[in-house]
Amino acid sequence: MKKLINNPADVLVESLRGVARAHPELSVDLENHVITRSTPKAQGKVAVVSGGGSGHEPLHAGYVGVGMLDAAVAGEVFTSPTPDRVQVATKAVDRGAGVLHIVKNYTGDVLNFEMAAELASMEGIEVGTVIVDDDVAVQDSLYTAGRRGVGLTVLLEKLVGAAAEEGQDLASVVALAKRINSQGRSMGMALTSCTVPVAGKPTFDLPDDQMEIGVGIHGEPGRHREPLAPASDIARQLVEPILADLDVSGPAIVMLNGMGGSPLIELYLMYGEVASLLEEAGVQIARNLVGDYITSLDMAGCSLTVLKADDELLRLWDAPVNTPGLRWGA
Amino acid sequence: MKKLINNPADVLVESLRGVARAHPELSVDLENHVITRSTPKAQGKVAVVSGGGSGHEPLHAGYVGVGMLDAAVAGEVFTSPTPDRVQVATKAVDRGAGVLHIVKNYTGDVLNFEMAAELASMEGIEVGTVIVDDDVAVQDSLYTAGRRGVGLTVLLEKLVGAAAEEGQDLASVVALAKRINSQGRSMGMALTSCTVPVAGKPTFDLPDDQMEIGVGIHGEPGRHREPLAPASDIARQLVEPILADLDVSGPAIVMLNGMGGSPLIELYLMYGEVASLLEEAGVQIARNLVGDYITSLDMAGCSLTVLKADDELLRLWDAPVNTPGLRWGA
Amino acid sequence: MMASVDTAALVDWIHRFRDVIADKREWLTELDSAIGDADHGANMARGMDAVVAKLDTGVPDTVDELLKTVGMTLVSSVGGASGPLYGTLFLRMGMAAGPVTELDAAALAASLRAGLDGIVARGKAEAGDKTMFDAMAPAVDALDAAIAEGADLGAATAAAATAAAAGRDATEPLVARKGRASYLGERSAGHLDPGAASTTLLFETLAQAATESS
Amino acid sequence: MMASVDTAALVDWIHRFRDVIADKREWLTELDSAIGDADHGANMARGMDAVVAKLDTGVPDTVDELLKTVGMTLVSSVGGASGPLYGTLFLRMGMAAGPVTELDAAALAASLRAGLDGIVARGKAEAGDKTMFDAMAPAVDALDAAIAEGADLGAATAAAATAAAAGRDATEPLVARKGRASYLGERSAGHLDPGAASTTLLFETLAQAATESS
């Protein structure tokens, strides 16, 4: 395992220590692994909290700031944070108007945030929850854990953060979040496995001439494995399942996301490929992101997220955001 | 070789095609590999052009925009662009006040930009040049090609771009650029080699238990090779040669840069380590960047850049910048 | 032969479980690498180390407080799916047990049944979903059945452990319908479920503690 | 036996050089991997392919125009260090040759000397810096010396090629003082310089063209 780390067990807290040093505009609770804005938003506004296992940086700590999250709760690598820590974050940022929990759909995240919401309501804090489940790689079924929450989480945190910042109430913010979740889909692939620090070796073996299609962001094996293919072919395998699942003709916000180990030159190349395919299919790309926004440690690969947009979403998208990972208008 | 590409020979132009699609605010000349702002700056202002081999993204194309570069010229991967293309960029952005060429100190870059400056002066365009040579890994000597230009290039492009934007004349901008170059130093290391697409295999072999200290950004072997060490030890090996070369006590702008294959969680961890060492040594970190700003394709590893700052530099640093790779205040 | 487990025996159980988790940590992580995210060993070890550390600062006098302390510590130290699930198991066991100082076989079985119900309430797992439920439900059933047939505590918990192991082994061919493994669809077949594996260790150490605790 | 090279012979040289570069492309890149950035083969191949493509659209009538076309095409297609350096070589060769249709041995030698001076003016290389200079300077010197001793064109260019190869081999133990290899310090010793290797191919193909062109 080749990593810029000290003791594998200390990766999370030492990385958060770096976040604290790099970003005086954030407050980092090194005991609870909770990251908040140093200057809280105004009283009477809905607060937005997200969190989950670490290893997906800049998600979530990198999205704390004006126009996006009020707090992030960082679990151990690929492990949901515990309810008490989510509760620490929730209490810290509640400004009397309730708190939205943005939860990616993994059993661990769902159960821990559910317990946290119970704790919050015991303390009189109103909590709304949105479960993000955008990953079309997972064959959806009522009888399974359902689809994973992946790339759409980034877009949703930005948009919902903007709505909360402009003073929408909790019910509206929750409704918006659910609407966004219903209008966005993602699909990912990997060229290599990632290596969890405490595991010390790659989560799966992927031969030099093979790639994995339909992976999540935790080094889970994907839908299937196949021989390495050109970018144009990979692009098709990302675009088609998304379009097969959701009619996204018309304006859209598109993200071509890197998994952590793929350099930007490749991500732009992939973006060129997916953008042509999407446009051929009638998608009008109104806004886009290209880069590492929700990663899987050092995994090489990428994912595509397409969110059907409208004037309201584009307005929220363009609203100022000032976080380490996403910044404009500020 | 595992990469998100089609034909290895087409990587550059296909990646630029993605840049063009992703950034309507940029104009991409796919024939000459020249990237300019879609809306040129006002007549009478100095224009800033940089360029060099590709494979260092977001450098340089990602730094074209208000407050930073007017144009970037992208050579083939790790190969300086040719003089005629630098000249295309220079002519395209000259607003009558002269053009600054920011050149990283590699023989190829220096020679090609030198010929380009000759072409420009033949056409009556005044060109000033700064050669960036900040890499302390290279033992400096009057009788060699000298130090490489690495991480400081990013900081210099930002600062000089701000000065040009506010209307400073060419002589002032050149003087500023040279002053910045004299006040900044960098040091890099690699955990893995990078793989040049047309080469198809790693540039150097680095055993699983070894790392390379003092690397550049082209997969050149470094100062020496040694057994993998903890982040705290690596941090010391980055900080010490910089401090040994330049007195940087007092305020500084610090960049902990990823080489392309190292995820953000590790870069923040490294930043925590170098920040403590620097502060112990009397450096007061006034501003910082943590992330992939000047990469070496898919190489895992990082570099540290320290620039001695003052009120003037901090003012220029804080000025608005609006580029794909660096953005604030806009 | 013991007729009941007191708090000391329960603490012994907890220690045994922590030790065997530490021992089998790599194996649990291996299982989770195949169909999950390679952290079940680390998660369980982190949780049980925290539990033992907590108990080292003082053991509550009553069974309910003891089990609730174990549950709360798991909930607040593990995260992941297993944290709330194992945490709920112990919390509900404690609530069912009440402020007593020992549990006879029937009380132990009732307490475990309540814990199992808690896991189902949280995780909605059903038989054959390829989860810890598939080891735990047969174990609790076996415990009930053995007690009904008059088995003593040692024999009954041993029967539970055997049933857990059988349940665990039976997860191998299953296609997962809950948890991360469900994302794999058909590819999840052919592997043991990590949670069923740790649950089996839980019942095996319970049987040891019930037999050997002094 | 030829007494001079005309434009056709020079075009033949260019084609031969392109072919051998294509042939040795991997090897040149290997050499550049060891002490540079693994692109010298690709750079030279790209440049010579562009030159041949350019000449395919029409060959200038005079030697100076021909060589300047080669030089400009290299400058505008290679990039890197080798582009301006090889480009300057041909540009200066053309300027020295003038608007003639052939070069005798002395004129060819003078033209190459001018090209070498151009490379030095650009790159400031000195003997022993471990660059293309270390193959080219001995080659041009050997050409001059052979002509002074009365050798014919074929023999003189063959002597130049031999001297280039010796110069190339002599770069192996050197510690580089110019180009990327200089960053390596002592670690650059023990490897041939890639530019000296391609320069040797340039002189070897020149000797072939001077002997075999019809």
Ligand SMILES: Nc1ncnc2c1ncn2[C@@H]1O[C@H](COP(=O)(O)OP(=O)(O)O)[C@@H](O)[C@H]1O
């Ligand atoms: N809904 C559920 N009900 C019961 N058990 C579950 C459920 N989801 C997952 N599990 C159990 O949790 C185990 C995984 O635990 P662990 O790896 O620690 O958490 P995570 O999946 O969050 O990484 C699975 O092997 C399975 O036995």
Ligand SMILES: Nc1ncnc2c1ncn2[C@@H]1O[C@H](COP(=O)(O)OP(=O)(O)O)[C@@H](O)[C@H]1O
């Ligand atoms: N200053 C110089 N003078 C002469 N030749 C040089 C100089 N610097 C580099 N070279 C030659 O250029 C060769 C490298 O060319 P190439 O790999 O194509 O360019 P780059 O170094 O830009 O990647 C070296 O092997 C060396 O022979």
Ligand SMILES: [Mg+2]
């Ligand atoms: Mg997990």
Ligand SMILES: [Mg+2]
């Ligand atoms: Mg090069």
Ligand SMILES: [Mg+2]
């Ligand atoms: Mg797991």
Ligand SMILES: [Mg+2]
């Ligand atoms: Mg080279």
